[in-house]
Amino acid sequence: MSHGEREPAAELGLLDATMIGMGAMIGAGIFVLTGLAAELSGPAAILVFALNGAVTAFTGLSYAELASAIPKSGGGYAFVREIFDDLPSFVMGWMLWFAYMIAGGLYALGFAPNFLELLHVYGYVPPPGEVGAVALPLLPAIPATVALAFGAVLVLVLVNAVSTAASGSVETIFTIVKVSILVIFVAFGFLSAGGGGETSFTFQNFDPLFTGDGGALSILPAMGLTFIAFEGYDLITTVTEEVKNPRENIPKAIFASLAVTVVVYLLVVTVAIGTLGAEGLAAAGEAGIAEAATSFMPKGLPVIQNGGAVIVFGAVFSTITALNAVVIASSRVAFSMGREGQLLPRFGHIHHRFGTPFLAILGSALVMLGSVVLPTKSAGNMSSLFFLLSFIVVNGALIKLRRERPDMRRPYEVPYYPVTPVLAIGLNLLLTVVLVEYLFRTDLLALALSIGWIVLGVVGYYALERRPEVATGDAGPPEPTPSDPEDD
Numbered sequence: 496m497s498h499g500e501r502e503p504a505a506e507l508g509l510l511d512a513t514m515i516g517m518g519a520m521i522g523a524g525i526f527v528l529t530g531l532a533a534e535l536s537g538p539a540a541i542l543v544f545a546l547n548g549a550v551t552a553f554t555g556l557s558y559a560e561l562a563s564a565i566p567k568s569g570g571g572y573a574f575v576r577e578i579f580d581d582l583p584s585f586v587m588g589w590m591l592w593f594a595y596m597i598a599g600g601l602y603a604l605g606f607a608p609n610f611l612e613l614l615h616v617y618g619y620v621p622p623p624g625e626v627g628a629v630a631l632p633l634l635p636a637i638p639a640t641v642a643l644a645f646g647a648v649l650v651l652v653l654v655n656a657v658s659t660a661a662s663g664s665v666e667t668i669f670t671i672v673k674v675s676i677l678v679i680f681v682a683f684g685f686l687s688a689g690g691g692g693e694t695s696f697t698f699q700n701f702d703p704l705f706t707g708d709g710g711a712l713s714i715l716p717a718m719g720l721t722f723i724a725f726e727g728y729d730l731i732t733t734v735t736e737e738v739k740n741p742r743e744n745i746p747k748a749i750f751a752s753l754a755v756t757v758v759v760y761l762l763v764v765t766v767a768i769g770t771l772g773a774e775g776l777a778a779a780g781e782a783g784i785a786e787a788a789t790s791f792m793p794k795g796l797p798v799i800q801n802g803g804a805v806i807v808f809g810a811v812f813s814t815i816t817a818l819n820a821v822v823i824a825s826s827r828v829a830f831s832m833g834r835e836g837q838l839l840p841r842f843g844h845i846h847h848r849f850g851t852p853f854l855a856i857l858g859s860a861l862v863m864l865g866s867v868v869l870p871t872k873s874a875g876n877m878s879s880l881f882f883l884l885s886f887i888v889v890n891g892a893l894i895k896l897r898r899e900r901p902d903m904r905r906p907y908e909v910p911y912y913p914v915t916p917v918l919a920i921g922l923n924l925l926l927t928v929v930l931v932e933y934l935f936r937t938d939l940l941a942l943a944l945s946i947g948w949i950v951l952g953v954v955g956y957y958a959l960e961r962r963p964e965v966a967t968g969d970a971g972p973p974e975p976t977p978s979d980p981e982d983d
Contacts, residue, residue, distance in 0.1 A: 507737050509744045509751075511667050515734065516752030518670040519727025519824075521677070521759055523817035526810040527605030528721045529764055530783030531872060533776040535717035537706035540773065541764050543717045544724065548757035550926065551725040553919035554886045555753050556909040557893040559746035562732050563907040564896065566741040569831040570733040570824070571889045576835060578892045578899075582956065587888045588832045589952035591729075594881035595825035596859050598723060599818055600866025601874040603644035606814035608782040610643055613807045616789060617800070644867040647815060651822050652860040657849045669816050674755075676809030677763055680788055683802070684766030687791040694790035696769040706773065719930030720872065722879040724760065728752055729882075730820060733827050746907040781871055785810045822859065829855035839959070873941040876934055880945055883927045890916040890923070 507515075532540035561574040569576070572588040579587070614620045688696040705711055728749045735741045738748075767776050767787045779786040789803030796802055830852035833842025838858075846853035866874055893916045896903070909915045934942040 512748035514667040523602040523814040524724035562745035597878040599863040602818040607640035607643035609810035716933040825859040826856040
């Protein structure tokens, strides 16, 4: 363990762990991705999220077993590092690190239009689509959304670099606030049914369900793009060592957070499409939920004036808290890799003054800040692609662990092994192939950057292997072994 590192205290209970997963999954994805899903699949977007929830559940089972067998912080990287050799575990960590960093860019890009929508609700700025560029003396005109996204990342990186992460209790409160706001959104949306207005809820907006030329198969690219929506349970396992009785509470938290999240997504998407229609939701893009809310929520209320402002505030709040979560997650993956000697050892150090993985946070920030200039769809595509690849490796790790250590203590075991992890690998692989084919046709920039990141990682891996301190085993003290069963 690096000099100055403190042992994490196991202070988070089952509720806190569940809320960490829900906080990430019901964070920005529900506001940012629904419009993009509607653009690709029309009203069938509701099936996109339902099926993605089902696909994710299979990998969730593998996460639950691995977390019960290897109660160690670091998420999927920690499991794979425990089971695979150096190169496969490095590639896993490299991909997961990138996925979180790009997710940060995606959430920042989702924050910007929703923040402009909040200002618009109170009449301070025109609608987000009509807000022009920011004119800076020494730089070309920068779109306001890019400037806001860049600023959001910069502020959160600085906050996390000089202070420790928010406690699990704070995350629990934030998540309860977010879910409560969405419950209000769903309630008012259904209550608008029968109102006869252009934005009143009606099931006619779901007819026909499939609008693309490819019929039901047209939802597959949308599934690939929005897969990132349900990756949040990996965050639960990044703080395993801070959870009480992790061998039992982590699997329960994974299942509970996934189940509640899928239900919330389906209700919100149903209301959004039922009121705006798939075309209206798609046209609104990242601000789709906010625009739907302002269309049917009551106006002329005391203090807040516009009921829709509550939902728009929820969108701003959710995207910024989700951004904060991935700043923490990405830096922890980099920190773990640095501690293992799989990145520069300095990434695995705790800052002597701030008590944070300072360089790991700053290193993650570089990619995250650069990603805010990408189109939102490209950021979502890349992040989903790398999470899909990572989950394939995690399911492979489960199979390898079962074969090599059959007698290992596992308080939770996936049912119907090996069918379940093999099915998870197959489904994740199918979505990966569909997404790559989609990128090849429509988003070569995202495909090229994804390939470039993998190539850069492999080159960097072998370059790091040649460093004298790594070759002689002096890259840093080894990671502590997982807790013994008696420690639980």
